[in-house]
Amino acid sequence: MPLDKPYQDIPGTTIFDAEQSRKGYWLNQFCMSLMKADNRARFKADERAYLDEWPMTDAQKAAVLARDLNECIRLGGNIYFLAKIGATDGRSFQQMAGSMTGMTEAEYRDMMIAGGRSVEGNRRIGEDGDAQAHRQPQGKK
Amino acid sequence: MPLDKPYQDIPGTTIFDAEQSRKGYWLNQFCMSLMKADNRARFKADERAYLDEWPMTDAQKAAVLARDLNECIRLGGNIYFLAKIGATDGRSFQQMAGSMTGMTEAEYRDMMIAGGRSVEGNRRIGEDGDAQAHRQPQGKK
Amino acid sequence: MARITASVYTSHVPAIGAALDLGRTTEPYWQPLFAGYDFSKRWFAENRPDVVFLVYNDHATAFSLDLIPTFAIGTGERFQPADEGWGPRPVPTVIGHPDLASHIAHSVIQDDFDLTIVNKMDVDHGLTVPLSLMCGQPDPVRGAWPCTVIPFAVNVVQYPVPSGRRCFMLGQAIRRAVESYGPDLNVQIWGTGGMSHQLQGPRAGLINREWDNRFLDRLITDPDALSRTPHDDYVREAGSEGIELVMWLIARGAMADINGGAAPKVAHRFYHVPASNTAVGHLILENSK
Amino acid sequence: MARITASVYTSHVPAIGAALDLGRTTEPYWQPLFAGYDFSKRWFAENRPDVVFLVYNDHATAFSLDLIPTFAIGTGERFQPADEGWGPRPVPTVIGHPDLASHIAHSVIQDDFDLTIVNKMDVDHGLTVPLSLMCGQPDPVRGAWPCTVIPFAVNVVQYPVPSGRRCFMLGQAIRRAVESYGPDLNVQIWGTGGMSHQLQGPRAGLINREWDNRFLDRLITDPDALSRTPHDDYVREAGSEGIELVMWLIARGAMADINGGAAPKVAHRFYHVPASNTAVGHLILENSK
Ligand SMILES: [Fe+3]
Ligand SMILES: [Fe+3]
Incomplete structure (x- = not known):
């Protein structure tokens, strides 16, 4: 796609554009589901089982289980979505950002x-x- | 609201603008609910009881029960929403339009x-x- | 490079879908209407695009009053035919083109059109009836539409709707977006809805044959001036639902002549009254090769 | 006639909400930040508007990837504080102003901005943290925010986001819309988000004090030129989430001087690093009476 993407030469930074968004669609939609207290409880009770309800790739599931946010972002995650995992874990945005x-x-x-x-x-x-x-x-x- | 509304001097015609939309909000949302087969069945089984689940005005409910589409439109209904009532009744757009x-x-x-x-x-x-x-x-x- | 090869314009009356789905196309009432699309189906088969960019409006189907986008582009992988109250039409799932759709969204948003990007929505008769008219009726389960489709929904239900001028400018931005897409795709753009009809109130049933035909004339030869028609002219002359015609200007704005290219060739023109409450208009315009 | 009397600019960091909600505002880490808003709370009490037109962005709260509006205006009667994963903030329901909001939507859509009209959505920290900073913390159940609020959500999550220029032009359209509203209302417009911050990747924690302060200088004295800053400048200089600053240009575009009026008075200016990952910037600009 020969589009104007002048944001691709910035170090340590992944811009969440349509391409990333498509890659991370189900990863991010899984994260959104954690905005409901019931879902947070189910996820905490059995993370793997909860993740298996979503059509995410194995790599995406592994990155979530490992709380590897850099990898999540590489696989299409966006920090505002991923933050729902941090919230479920009781971690602040500063802890999440620092972890990367x-x-x-x-x-x-x-x-x-x-x-x-x-x-x-x-x-x-x-x-x-x-x-x-x-x-x-x-x-x- | 001193807005440009040059469409108010057309006979027999109600333009569905924000003002009408607010008036008819629940009437129209009730109509949308009839897009689900379950809801259509419940509505048919007891129209009055189904309508009473919605925060519509008595006048709106009466207009729906009477299938008085002109009155529904006066009370904020929009034909594309109201068409869901017609669909539930098995009536065509031509029958609905003609009825007005x-x-x-x-x-x-x-x-x-x-x-x-x-x-x-x-x-x-x-x-x-x-x-x-x-x-x-x-x-x- | 992707390119827009042709534009198609057609009304999208729900009763046409019902006539097709119930096998009533040869009845005397419907026969003259469907005859007007015989050429179109042959033309489509001979000029099959890779993608149809299909401009239509949602009729209180995917969008309730909770959320009303002025312009919504479907970037999802598939879109299900909606249950509008009669049950879903028996037609195949619509397969999207997420890559081109995302590219167009990216480009036209950078061009100052404030799109809403939609990955999940059902599509109603506004989108599926034109497909049926142009492509015939594939088996809903084993069959498939002959090409991918990018749904582009325009709010023409709650006022204010976008102006004809805005739609015409948007069409131009869509052409630029398509032409900046690398892969070599044949893209058609379709504008649907209209022509004159009014579905409400004591004025229901309004048809304005003269106005409609003048709209077709001007759409072909003078779309720039036509795009300046104010909203209330549409309503006054072509009925409250005639406003859908602004969507035709999106498709027309995407044709080559608007950017200094050659005038399009009129491959087909058809007009018929009535289909249910509506005047049916139909045009096929080809860009020169 | 309604009029815009002032604009307010402030970062909207979630940790600020948490510090407020957990009663940690006097801790050494937080005290200097909240001190910067002491003046603002007094100013707000003395200049209480009827309506705040609050420009913010949704952080994957009301809008998932299913549907992403570029610009969404809240025309509903009320908006609930969202559960962003930590449970909803203990703050009152936000009461809208459907009549003015609908009027503005009508006017700016006719001005060729392609808004999405939203009647139902929850509002996240992007909207409620600025309210807390300016209005204090009313009791979530018995209390109420001191004025009505029109939420205006801008997509800055998925690229492409609207350009600074587009935002600045939109602000001008919003001013025209407010001034064409009959009832005599005192309206403030707030731009929120920013300043420099990056929440992702090895570059997380980026702060650019010089760039931020120059942004504040230029926002006051030269917003027209500032609005031409390209997207990648924001990301490069102010971090990937620094892009939120385009929203400040909507508020700035709505001030009187952009339309030939007098330059605004700088009632307050504040800058502090850090709040969690973020540089906090804050301005209050008053139109002359
Ligand atoms: Fe239609
Ligand atoms: Fe933010």
Whole structure:
């Protein structure tokens, strides 16, 4: 699709466009289902069984079970949908976002308190910022 | 609402705009419910009881029970929604449309076969066409 | 590169669907109407597209008053024929073209049309009757429609509906979107609904043969000026449901001549009164190869 | 005649809602943030509008992938706070203004904005957190929000989202719509979301203080040029969720100076890092009386 997609050269960033949306359709719709308390309870009781009710790929199910949000996003997940899994787990957006960087929770929180991640070196793939592929995963742990 | 509504001087015609839509909200939503076979069966079994499940006005319920489509439209109904009542009754769009003119089914069908209702005299309120208020109801019966 | 090869215009009366589904097409009442589509079915078989971009309106079927999109594009993989109260029409599931539909959505939203993207909806007679008229009646279970379909639903139920001008501009954006799609696809765009009809009130049954035919003339030769027709002209002259004709302007706006290309060839023109309450109009316009 | 008296801009971070709902506003982490809204709450009490036209985005709450409207206007009578997975926020039901909302829908659709009209939807933190920040925390059952609210949801979740320019033009159409409404209502327009934040991937946690503050400067003094910022600038400079800032341009476009009136007065400006993953920006602009 020769469309204007000038957002594909940004490091560590996946833009949720129609292509991603189609890839992640059932993954994201599964996440939406967790907005009902009953479904959250059923999911918690047997995650695998609940996931098997959805026509998701095995890779998507495995990524959910592992709470690997980077992998979920690669497979078409969107953070606002995935956040319903975090909510079900009692995790905050900060814990979820931090989990995608390789930093510990404390490391990520301290980075935010210190003013957040710098944009320098992180604007375009190929620069040398901390979000670039060659510097992953981040964190000292 | 000082909006551009140049469609209010057309005889025998109610334009379904936001104002009508709000008036007829529950009437129309009730009609939508008849798109499910189960609901159609329940409605047929006891129309009054089924209508009482909806927060419609008494006047709206009475108009539905009487199949008075002109009155339904006056009370906020829209023909595409009301058509679900006709479908439930096994009536065609032609039977429904004809029922709003005062003509018999045969009179209306014959008018259509002869080329339909003329627009002459029916463009603006105050002319002398057959859709004008002073010539209602139509039909010879 | 994908390209729009032709546009088709046709009324989409539910009674036509019923006549087809109940096998009544040869009855004296219906025969002259279906005869007008004999050429069209042959033409379609000879000019079968990969995709039909099918502009229609939902008649309080997929969209209730809870949510009313002005323009909704179907990007899903399939769309089921709806139960409009008579049970679903016995026709095959409509197979979408998610990739092209998403591409068009992407492109026209960037072109400042504020679409609603829909992955899940049932489609009513507004979409399936034109398919039946052009493609015949495939077996609902073992058969299939001969091509994929992108449903594009326009709100013409609750006012204000989009203006004819807006629709005409949208058609132009759709043409640009299709032509920027890489794969080599043959795309037709269909505009449905109309012509003159009024389904409500003491004025029900209005038909305006002169106005309809002038609309067809101008749609062919002067669509730009035609697109400036105000809403109340449609209602006044062609009945309250005649407003559906704005959808024809989307299809017309997508033709090559609007962007400086050659004038389209009129492959077929047909007009008949009545089908139930409605004047049936039908046109096939081909872009030059 | 209704008129837009002021515009308010604020981030709408869910963690701010949680801090409010759990009574943690005086903790050292949160205290500096809430201090930035002390003035705002007083200002709001003294300048209480009849209606807030509240521009926000739905975060996969009311709208799933089944249906994604670019612009959705809430014309319903009431909107319930949504259960986003943590249970609904303990805040009152949001009371709409169906008459003004329908009027605005009518007017801006005639102005060629292709809105989706919504009568039934739950509203998430994007809408309720700004209300809490500006109005305090009324009792969820016995209390009520101090004014009616027209929810206006913008798609910034699935690309392509509407351009900043489109949003800015829409704001202008909304101002025209409000000013053509007969009853004498005091209307505020709020733009929410942003500022810099990224909630995903190895680049999560991005904050760009310089870019944010320049955005605030330009929003005040040069919104027309600012509205031409392309999408990828937002993502590149302000993080993938920084794109929410396009919504501020709707509110800004509705101010009097865009139509030749006097420049707005900056009643309040505040900037703080961090709230959870996000840079919080906040502005109050008043039209001259
Ligand atoms: Fe129709
Ligand atoms: Fe947000």
